[in-house]
Amino acid sequence: MGKHFDHEYKEYVxxxxxxxxxxxKELAFELEIPYSTIRKWASAYKEKANRQVNKENYMTPGELEKLKKQHEKELQQLREENEILKKAMHI
Structure with a gap:
């Protein structure tokens, strides 16, 4: 009898x-899930993504890192602008 995975896990993979x-193939080896199963999950996800206009709210680690870097840049820029304004107020 095979393992059963929840929908969220399948979608994440x-x-x-x-x-x-x-x-x-590498992911199948890492997660100890048959390659054919992972391939089916990926093809089903592609079909769902093609049909669906709105994306799900799940983030992959790569998406999360991109978002963090973007927010760090914006935060740094705002801090610099804030420092400039503070100095301008003392003049």
Whole structure:
């Protein structure tokens, strides 16, 4: 009898392959899930993504890192602007 995985886990694994560009065979080996199963999850995810206009709210680690870097840049810029304004007020 095979293992059963919840929908969120299947979608997360498929997202790693489709959006992150991970190799399915390597991921199958790492997660100890048959390659054919992961391939089915990825193809189902692709079909769902093509049909669906709105994206799900799940983030892959790569998406999270991009978002963090973007927010760090914005935060740094705001801090610099704040310092300039503080100095201008003392003049």
């Amino acid at each position: 498929a997202k790693l392959i489709v959006e992150e560009g991970r190799v399915a």
